[in-house]
Amino acid sequence: MKGLIIIGSAKMGSHTNALAHYLKGHFEDQYFEVEIFDLAEHPIHQLDVSGVSSPSEVYKNNLTLLQTKARNADFFILGTPNYHGSYSGILKNALDHLTMDDFKMKPVGLIGNSDGIVSSEPLSHLRLIVRSLLGIAVPTQIATHDTDYNRLDDGTYYLDNEEFQLRSRLFVDQIISFVKNSPYEHLK
Numbered sequence: 001m002k003g004l005i006i007i008g009s010a011k012m013g014s015h016t017n018a019l020a021h022y023l024k025g026h027f028e029d030q031y032f033e034v035e036i037f038d039l040a041e042h043p044i045h046q047l048d049v050s051g052v053s054s055p056s057e058v059y060k061n062n063l064t065l066l067q068t069k070a071r072n073a074d075f076f077i078l079g080t081p082n083y084h085g086s087y088s089g090i091l092k093n094a095l096d097h098l099t100m101d102d103f104k105m106k107p108v109g110l111i112g113n114s115d116g117i118v119s120s121e122p123l124s125h126l127r128l129i130v131r132s133l134l135g136i137a138v139p140t141q142i143a144t145h146d147t148d149y150n151r152l153d154d155g156t157y158y159l160d161n162e163e164f165q166l167r168s169r170l171f172v173d174q175i176i177s178f179v180k181n182s183p184y185e186h187l188k
């Protein structure tokens with residue numbers, strides 16, 4: 001069973017990326033393979049159904065990689081910073097390049113980070129998108145704040161809040177439970 005975490009921050013080394021790495025560790029403790037696709041590290045071009053733009057080879061290759069990983073994933077985590085009270089356009093653009101065939105009846109966890117007032121609104125908005133893609137957004141979600149993180153000597157963020165560390169375990173356990181029991185397998 002393989003998971004894919006898609007990160008929609010515009011920033012390299014984002015807080016959301018740090019949370020994704022923390023969660024990846026918990027999945028791996030339970031022998032679940034998880035890959036992180038960070039859209040800041042692997043940018044893709046804007047969706048263009050008219051085909052008038054000429055995206056670079058790098059963008060096209062990144063998109064092919066994302067689409068392949070998404071198709072092969074058994075579950076997803078969508079990670080977003082809070083941008084203007086919602087999820088990022090970068091993440092929405094990536095989701096617009098994917099389809100129901102990628103998400104149909106697969107468990108989806110939602111995580112996000114804000115810098116102003118802590119808000120779970122971006123995740124509520126994402127829940128609607130997951131439903132449209134026919135994914136199953138699990139009930140537990142994680143909405144952190146910049147102050148829940150600290151930095152290593154090299155500047156890398158790490159999750160430094162006990163409450164969220166505990167919540168992360170619950171979150172991972174919940175997704176694994178959905179994946180293992182596949183309650184909606186027969187509806188695919």
Ligand SMILES: Cc1cc2nc3c(=O)[nH]c(=O)nc-3n(C[C@H](O)[C@H](O)[C@H](O)COP(=O)(O)O)c2cc1C
Nearest residue numbers: 009014015016081082083084085113114115116117
């Ligand atoms: C375009 C933009 C809009 C933002 N809007 C909000 C906002 O509405 N509320 C908020 O709390 N923070 C807002 N922020 C701040 C980000 O949430 C903050 O930089 C956060 O650390 C991003 O998390 P990340 O490091 O995972 O990308 C905004 C940042 C940007 C770049």
